Amino acid sequence: MSDLEAKPSTSSSTEPVRVVGPRPPPSFGQIGAVIGIVLIHVGTIVAFTRDFTWKLVALAAATYFVRMFAITGVYHRYFSHRSYKTSRFFQLVLAFLGTTATQKGPLWWASTHRVHHRFSDTERDVHSPMQFGFWQSHMGWWLGREHEHTDFDKIPDFASFPELRWLDRNHAVGPAVMGTALYLIGGLDAFLWGYVVSTCVLMHATFTINSLAHIFGSRRYATTDTSRNNFWLALITLGEGWHNNHHHYMNSVNQGFFWWEIDVSYYALRGMSAVGLVWDLRKPSPQVLKRNLLKEVGEQSPLLLKQAAARAAKQKPELHVPLDMQPDAPPPGIG
Template identity: 40%
Template sequence: MTIQAGEERAGAAALPDPSSDPSADAATRLSATRGGEKQGLAERIALALFILVPFAALVAAVPVAWGWGLGWTDAAVTVAMYFLTCHGITVGYHRYFTHGAFKASRPMRLVLAIAGSLAVEGPLVRWVADHRKHHRFSDKDGDPHSPWRYGESVPALIKGLWWAHMGWMFDEEQTPHLKYAPDLVGDPAMRRISRLFWLWTTISLLLPALVGGLVSLSWQGALSAFFWGSLVRVALLHHVTWSINSICHAIGRRPFRSRDRSGNVWWLAVLSCGESWHNLHHADPTSARHGVLRGQIDSSARLIRWFELAGWVRDVRWPDPQRIAARRAA
């Protein structure tokens, strides 16, 4: 990890092995060894609950909205929490921590780590390690979530889409954190934020209920905001994010050269905060902008630009016309 003038660029830079460093504290050595073990039954049960409960709320949202409607407070809380946590994943977890698309001040680094954690998609270190491994083996043997895992026939692709969308998360084999995210394992603040995932999950789920209760001054308002702003919002964001792994590696236009089958899926662009311009991302992983062609909405890139203008981030890796042209498919 390179540190210059108090600012940092995220990335998978090689670091000394904390697990074998005699001067490292016990917590550092323990953290460094995590991620290569098998996932336990209890963890898989907890994961299933975190998937199924919000999904049940998402399914129930249609009849609930039809029968009782959706109030302005619930709508505002849901939209605000959705895009706050969506950008926490796209700008923070993905473009910054995984790919180092820009440098961030230390306070901004902490904010991005916590904002991404509020999306309830897993601890920071695990998410980054999994995604870096995905890029290393994209759509090949070793990719944690390729929809082409079982072959190219229709039955194999259906099975593969299920695997890429959510099945892979129940795999016993876990990505080694020290191998794929040594920079984060070696950062005490990032390790602590990652370990406190349970706290950020609690805050993410209770904050909408708190806002709804304070605005309405009623338990009914709190419960309604919890249903929409917590459960429905988490489920929607989960499935949009997972669709980048499944749908965007099975269909979509491929105007740029990449080593895999990543495609651009325009109808996911707004809800994915620009992540569904996935073909360019795999053609140029460190680019801060994914939607580089005319009309391609990329709210994450816009947000990074605002952060840059405010002086909170710098050395942003914006794609120039020559860089884009060099990656064009024949």
């Protein structure tokens, strides 16, 4: 029997017939993504074997922070959640800046992220560590065929702009322009540190929100997923580590809800708002900040209910019953 033919069913006639077919080979896009990631890591190793200078480290840090903002403040908070407004021209400028982070186009990134929020921590989530484990949630999902192409139906608000669709198709233009400019300005070392090393660190730092921010940290709000707030992840991602806050109110321009929650991307957006580049920054109301507090309503995540019950059982004080009141105790004065 051919692999493409239906296998005879031995179960009841109400069950669907399963058709087994050959697994499709990796696509050109998948192969290119794997090669690119391998080259980024090899290039990072090469950079550390050459002459080290603090000037190169500063260059890598600068390009890291600018492009981390492009992911967190632009791809995430603007294109995914529309947490502020801007002009059509500056929207294109921000989108191009986002492509230099080498995480595909703005429409692909945002449409995929919207799927994550819609099905967070379920089997239909894009990158749930609770469902798929560390590797798949950190990087494996990014290389998968099922997430290779942009689903424009999930982002009709921005897919209506032809310039954004072009940039999304040609997202490699941004990294190419950036890498070429660094090489022409500072030579091979500037390219290796300003683009390669910076991109390698940027990629893994960004992906930790997918793989670690649902496992390590604290929960303030009783969301139905497993999102957590993590101070250290917030530092390296310019504010994205306040992930439980974000899943509580995803349209907020600030993910650090309180003054002590450092959110550098929000500070940058406030500065841009002050000079008129962006406006209508959406923030959670006082009512939103007090709604669904975990300490008041209890755990709501199906994946964490058992853990919450176990912790509650451990914290519950034992009830000490006097000996003469215990059901098996002998009557007073006997024995």
